[in-house]
Amino acid sequence: MEQRTDKNSYTIIFAIGMVLGVGALLAFLASSLKPMITENERLEKQQNILYAMGVNDNDESSATFVSTADAPELFNQYIKQQLEVQGGKPVENDQAYLIDVKKEQAKAKNGETRRLPLFVGEKDGNTFYIAPIRGKGLWDAIWAYVALDENMVVQGAFFDHKGETPGLGANIKQRFFMDDFIGEHLLSSTGAFKGINVAKGNADPKNNDKTDNEVDAIAGATITGDGVTAMIKKDLKLYLPYFESLKGK
Amino acid sequence: MGKDSKLILDPLTDNNPITIQVLGICSALAITAELEASIVMSISVLFVLGVGNVVISLMRNIIPSKIRIIVQLIVVATLVIIVDLVLKAFAYELSKTLSVFVGLIITNCIIMGRFEAFALGNGPWRSFLDGIGNALGYGVILIIVGFFRELLGSGTLLGFPVLGDPIEKTGLYSIGYENNGFMLLSPMALIVVGIIIWVQRSRNKALIED
Numbered sequence: 001m002e003q004r005t006d007k008n009s010y011t012i013i014f015a016i017g018m019v020l021g022v023g024a025l026l027a028f029l030a031s032s033l034k035p036m037i038t039e040n041e042r043l044e045k046q047q048n049i050l051y052a053m054g055v056n057d058n059d060e061s062s063a064t065f066v067s068t069a070d071a072p073e074l075f076n077q078y079i080k081q082q083l084e085v086q087g088g089k090p091v092e093n094d095q096a097y098l099i100d101v102k103k104e105q106a107k108a109k110n111g112e113t114r115r116l117p118l119f120v121g122e123k124d125g126n127t128f129y130i131a132p133i134r135g136k137g138l139w140d141a142i143w144a145y146v147a148l149d150e151n152m153v154v155q156g157a158f159f160d161h162k163g164e165t166p167g168l169g170a171n172i173k174q175r176f177f178m179d180d181f182i183g184e185h186l187l188s189s190t191g192a193f194k195g196i197n198v199a200k201g202n203a204d205p206k207n208n209d210k211t212d213n214e215v216d217a218i219a220g221a222t223i224t225g226d227g228v229t230a231m232i233k234k235d236l237k238l239y240l241p242y243f244e245s246l247k248g249k
Numbered sequence: 250m251g252k253d254s255k256l257i258l259d260p261l262t263d264n265n266p267i268t269i270q271v272l273g274i275c276s277a278l279a280i281t282a283e284l285e286a287s288i289v290m291s292i293s294v295l296f297v298l299g300v301g302n303v304v305i306s307l308m309r310n311i312i313p314s315k316i317r318i319i320v321q322l323i324v325v326a327t328l329v330i331i332v333d334l335v336l337k338a339f340a341y342e343l344s345k346t347l348s349v350f351v352g353l354i355i356t357n358c359i360i361m362g363r364f365e366a367f368a369l370g371n372g373p374w375r376s377f378l379d380g381i382g383n384a385l386g387y388g389v390i391l392i393i394v395g396f397f398r399e400l401l402g403s404g405t406l407l408g409f410p411v412l413g414d415p416i417e418k419t420g421l422y423s424i425g426y427e428n429n430g431f432m433l434l435s436p437m438a439l440i441v442v443g444i445i446i447w448v449q450r451s452r453n454k455a456l457i458e459d
């Protein structure tokens with residue numbers, strides 16, 4: 001037995017066999033599980049959008065979505081319009097939540113027109129405009145769903161990340177951080193787009209002043225916080241022409 | 250049975266993979282800022298090391314010695330991808346929590362170390378016990394480090410505030426205690442591991458090398 005496994009020919013045949021076997025196993029598994037994974041991702045987007053506009057199962061300490069079973073029904077109930085904004089002009093698209101923001105950002109880099117998905121929701125007589133945005137954290141991608149009112153004041157936000165450091169940057173998806181954004185203004189007092197700065201030592205740790213365009217940063221997560229600031233400034237600014245057109249109506 | 254139970258108990262104390270063999274340090278530094286992350290990582294490694302050791306043990310007589318390290322790498326990478334895919338399909342929420350850790354498992358030296366040192370020379374049952382024992386030994390240290398780092402760094406445990414509210418100044422904070430931000434940074438994990446090694450060696454002098 002020892003001698004047989006030491007032969008070069010055996011080694012090569014074993015290597016080829018193993019690679020083919022493992023490759024076939026993983027390919028089979030990936031393709032047979034793909035429909036379920038895609039469906040999970042679709043439901044997650046609906047849950048994220050609903051979370052941002054305040055339709056969620058939060059208690060005092062957690063950030064909890066509505067259940068996956070209820071998500072499609074609640075999404076249809078609360079989201080009144082799905083729009084694709086191009087150059088400030090909205091076009092209705094009932095599949096807008098499937099628009100891949102990452103691909104649209106890549107298109108914009110290549111000089112093509114970027115489609116901006118926007119969801120108009122209604123709850124308790126208030127209208128919410130929910131925009132999905134995407135940026136870079138310390139290690140990998142970060143993204144968010146930000147619910148705004150017609151004056152671009154944040155009504156709710158959901159942040160998520162792919163690989164930020166647990167305990168530090170990963171805390172952007174904790175409630176204490178996300179809730180700080182509620183009520184924060186994106187525009188300055190003169191009406192120009194200013195964004196929201198994730199700032200450390202801003203003398204307002206309880207976030208009482210909602211018009212200072214600042215929220216308190218997470219200790220030890222400076223680069224992730226800067227990523228959040230940049231993502232909001234860069235992506236939400238693109239929606240400004242649309243919100244200005246709303247005021248004209 | 251005595252021999253088998255040693256396979257589980259030894260790595261927990263006198264042959265601990267982190268404090269004695271000094272393996273798996275990178276992941277111990279990277280993810281122990283939170284207790285929950287430490288627990289999740291420990292469970293993930295428990296699964297991959299337990300199953301991986303059995304697979305390598307079953308294949309031990311047919312693996313060509315010249316490419317055995319590559320074969321071990323393929324086995325651990327395959328297991329990690331399978332775990333990731335199955336979780337994404339059937340436990341999506343959990344897969345999101347685990348995403349950072351699943352990738353880190355591939356780089357964990359303990360796994361390759363146990364494949365090479367034990368599974369290649371022993372039967373499946375004993376290899377399984379060895380895998381479980383070492384993963385538990387790794388987990389114990391991770392959880393101890395995670396406990397102290399989260400408690401002293403954020404004043405919370407598993408996300409629940411246990412020392413009071415640092416902004417409202419309640420609990421310990423009312424008498425002047427401040428969270429130690431250094432505890433959340435990786436170097437402090439190394440110092441906590443160092444303290445554990447110190448305590449362990451001072452309790453058992455036989456562990457001290459000349």
